[in-house]
Amino acid sequence: MSPELILLALVVVTALAFDFTNGFHDTANAMAASIATKALTPKTAVVLCASLNLVGALLSVEVALTVTNAVINLQNADGTPRAELLADGGDKLLLILLAGLAGAIIWNLATWLWGLPSSSSHALFGGLIGATLAGLGWSGVKWVGDGTKLDGVVGKVIIPGFMSPAIAMIVAMVGTHFVFKVAAALSERYRSSGFRWGQVGAASLMSLSHGTNDAQKTMGVITLALIASGEWTDTHSVPLWVKLACAVTIALGTYLGGWRIIRTMGKGLVEIEPPQGMSADMSSAAVILASSQLGFALSTTHVATGSILGSGVGRPGAQVRWAVAGRMASGWLSTLPSAAAVGALMFFIGNSLGTGWGAAVVVLLLLGAGVYMWLHSRKEPIGHHNVNDEWDDAKTKKDKDRKSEVAV
Numbered sequence: 001m002s003p004e005l006i007l008l009a010l011v012v013v014t015a016l017a018f019d020f021t022n023g024f025h026d027t028a029n030a031m032a033a034s035i036a037t038k039a040l041t042p043k044t045a046v047v048l049c050a051s052l053n054l055v056g057a058l059l060s061v062e063v064a065l066t067v068t069n070a071v072i073n074l075q076n077a078d079g080t081p082r083a084e085l086l087a088d089g090g091d092k093l094l095l096i097l098l099a100g101l102a103g104a105i106i107w108n109l110a111t112w113l114w115g116l117p118s119s120s121s122h123a124l125f126g127g128l129i130g131a132t133l134a135g136l137g138w139s140g141v142k143w144v145g146d147g148t149k150l151d152g153v154v155g156k157v158i159i160p161g162f163m164s165p166a167i168a169m170i171v172a173m174v175g176t177h178f179v180f181k182v183a184a185a186l187s188e189r190y191r192s193s194g195f196r197w198g199q200v201g202a203a204s205l206m207s208l209s210h211g212t213n214d215a216q217k218t219m220g221v222i223t224l225a226l227i228a229s230g231e232w233t234d235t236h237s238v239p240l241w242v243k244l245a246c247a248v249t250i251a252l253g254t255y256l257g258g259w260r261i262i263r264t265m266g267k268g269l270v271e272i273e274p275p276q277g278m279s280a281d282m283s284s285a286a287v288i289l290a291s292s293q294l295g296f297a298l299s300t301t302h303v304a305t306g307s308i309l310g311s312g313v314g315r316p317g318a319q320v321r322w323a324v325a326g327r328m329a330s331g332w333l334s335t336l337p338s339a340a341a342v343g344a345l346m347f348f349i350g351n352s353l354g355t356g357w358g359a360a361v362v363v364l365l366l367l368g369a370g371v372y373m374w375l376h377s378r379k380e381p382i383g384h385h386n387v388n389d390e391w392d393d394a395k396t397k398k399d400k401d402r403k404s405e406v407a408v
Contacts, residue, residue, distance in 0.1 A: 003355075003356045004089055004090075004091070004229060005096065005229075006083060006230045006356070006359075007091060007094050007095075007098075007229075007355060007356065007359050008094060008225060008226070008231065009099050010098060010360070010363055011094050011098050011101070011222070012222055012225065012227045013223075013363075014098055014101045014102065014105070014363065014366070015097075015101055015218050015221045015222045016218065016222075016246070016249045017105055017226070017243060017366075018101050018104055018108070018120075018124065018218060018221075019215060019218040019246050019249040019250045019253065020070075020249050020250070020252060020253035020383045021105055021108040021109060021112070021120070021253060022108070022120040022217075022218070022250055022253060023050070023053065023119050023212050023249070023250040023251065023252065023253020023254035023255075023256070024112070024253040024254060024256045024258040024300060025111070025112055025118075025253075025255060025258050025260060026120055026210060026254075026258070026259065026300065027254050027257050027258050027261075028050055028117055028213065028217070028258055028261040028262040028264075028265045028266070028301075028304070029117075029206060029210060029301055029304040030049050030204075030206040030210060030263065030281075030283070030300075030304070031048075031049050031203055031207070031305075032047065032261075032262045032265035032266035032304070033199065033203070033265075033266060033272055033276075033277040033280045033281055033308060033311075034199050034200060034203045034309070035266050035387060036260060036265075036266030036271075036272045036277065036388065037169050037195075037199065037205075037272050037274045037276075038388070039195075039199045039274065040197045040200060040203075040386075041202055041205055042257065042259075042384035042387055042388070043179045043264075043384050045203075045257075046254060046255055046256070046257040046384075047067050047201075047255065047386035048200075048204060048207065048383055049203075049254050050056065050251045050252070050254040050276065051206055051251070051257040052207035052208045052211060052249035052385070053208075053210060053211035053215070053247075053250050053251050053254045054202055054211065054247050054248065054250075055208060055211060056197060056207070056208040056209065056210065056211025056212035056215070057211040057212065057215030057216070057246055057250055057251070058096065058211075058243060058244075058247050059211075059212050059213055059245035060145060060216065061216060061219060061237065061238045061243070067110040067216065067217045067220035067221070067226050068097075068128070068152055068153065068220050069142075070125070070142070070152070071125050071128065071129055071141065071142055071152060071156055071157065072092060072128050072129060072132045072140060072141055072142060073136075073139065073140050073141065073142050074096070074132070074140075074224070075118055075133075075215055075224065075365075077338050078235055079227075079235030080092055080227065080235055081102055081224065081227060081228045081284070083144075084381075085124070085228070086228065088355075090228035090229050090230070091355040092227060092231065092351075092355070093225075093228045093352060093357075094149060094225055094226075094355075095131075095135070095347060095350050095355055095358065095359060095362075096128070096131045096132055096135045096136075096347060096361055097128070097131075097225055097349065098226065098346075098359055098363075099127070099130075099131035099134070099135075099343050099344075099346035099347035099350055099362060100128035100129075100130065100131040100132070100347075100365075101124070101127060101221065102127065102128035102342065102346045102362055102365070102366045103123070103126065103127030103128075103130055103131065103339045103340065103341070103342035103343030103344075103345075103346060104120070104123040104124040104126065104127035104339050104343070105127075105370070106339075106342050106370075107123045107126070107324065107335060107339040107342065107367065108120055108123050108125070108370065109373045109374075110338075110372055110373065110376075111261075111331055112258055112260055112261060112373075112377060113337075113373045113377050114259040114260075114331070115261055115263060115329060115382075116261070116264065116265040116327060116328060116331040117261050117301050117304070117305050117331075117334045117354050118262060118301060118328075118331045118332060119161075119299035119300075119301045119302060119306075119332070119335060120136070120301070121214065121217060122157055122161065122299060122332075122335045122336055123335055123339045124221075124339075125153070125156065125157055125336065125339075126157075126218055126335060126336040126337065126338065126339030126340040126343065127342065127343035128337040128343065129141055129153065129340045129344065130334070130339065130340030130341055130342065130343030130345075131343040131344060131345035131347040133340070134343070134344040134345075134347040134348055134351075135347050135351070136275070141153065147308050151267075155171050157336060158297045159309055160299060161299065161301075161332060161336075162298050163298065163300065164287075164298040164303045164306060165302045165303070165304035165306030165309070165332075166306065167298075167303075167306070168283055168284060168287045168288055168303040168304070168305075168306030168307040168310060168311035169304070169306040169307065169309050170310060170312030170405070171283040171286065171287055171307070171310065171315070172280050172283035172284075172306070172307040172308070172309075172311045172313070172314065173221070173280055173310035173313045173314035174281070174314065175279040175282060175283050175310075175314070175316050176275070176279040176310065176311045176313075176314030177277055177314040177315075179195075179275045179276075179278065179279045180275055183195070183275045184344065185351075193272035195275050195277070195278045196274060198278040198282070199274065199277045199278040199281050199343075200303065202278065202281030202282045202284070202285045203281045203327075205289075206216065206281065206284055206288065206304070207254075207283045209285070209289065210298070210300055211247070211250060211251075211351040213214050213300070214249055214250065214300070215246045215249075216246075216373075217249045218246045218249075218250070219238045219242050219243060219246045220238075222245075222246070223238050223242060224237070225389065226239065226242075251282075257383075258282075259382045259383050259384065259387050260377070260382045262387055263382055263387045263388075264301060264324065264328075265304065265305060265308055266308075266388070267387075267389075267390070267391040268321060268324045268391050269308050269309055269312060269320065269324055269325060269386065270308065270309070270311065270312030270318055270319065270320050270321065271306070271318070271319065271322055271327075271391075272290050272308065272311065272312075273315070275315075276311035276312070276314075276315050277311070279307075279311050279314070280304075280307040280308045280310070280311040281307070283307040283310065283311075284285070284300075284303050284304045284307040286304050287307070288300060288303055288312070295345040305328055306377045307320045309325055321391075345360045346365070349361060349362060350362045362393060369389060
């Protein structure tokens, strides 16, 4: 196998690894509320979510054909890579993609370890931005669009990042208040069954939309890598094997369940009752679908978290843990710059060692970071058996203090 094909293979495998982390990292978006209210058992929830992610990933490729051109200037208007990036056979472009993916994966794993829901899409954008800045300079990043639509870093990341949780929180707050008004007139029997099935339906819709949207980002990265290396020429379609590989990988990741993040969203923000759970899931689905129709790229993580928080504010007498919400917000603000910093560092390392050996070292560093974080997570394992245990505020404060001491 030639060095060029080895580099391409490393990019493809790393892209699928990101797809896998996207699956288990974002399972909480759709299923945290359903698991917390016991509308679904934990295992049933992740199986349902994984199945619908698989189906959703095969429904469309529109996002895949444009995702890599949303925040970085690697492609021409027709989707082909820029000519100057193909001068060395596409090696520099492939190294940028590899380093960007590494930055996204490492941030996804770090926030999973900390139990912080953060946007996998923003992590991917951040990693690609950092690697592109390191490889091409300031002009390689598309900071704003051309004025015809919301585009670039401002339109795709910053504005949606602030809008998503605020809109979802308001919708869920109003919806929860209304639902509890209606629920007061219903018998307990009808309340339990009705809200349960309503919640399952809304969570299923979110799972389907997540697969439709998020798996395509990985498809786009792999397709760009194939075009850059000369293994694919059609800029208007995605190879069938790429679609199948991405769909199966995100489904497998979802099936594993990001239990640490599910626990934070389902138990850490607010104690959720069935009416709240249905309201939160319905609000998330409504906001995501409406934003898609209007052309806004909202983060499903931010929307789902905002909805759960809003369901707590809208429920009379509910205890909202604002300290946990604050930790989440700090994680959101850190996602883009942190993933960008890691992506830039990975590109510098890879480029300084030469594309071939450098790419191998980047992958080895990524594997080392992944193994380290997985081993660290085993010290306090969270799974389907304890994801619904009562939230311990004292333990959370103790863990936070310990992290602060380590940082000092």
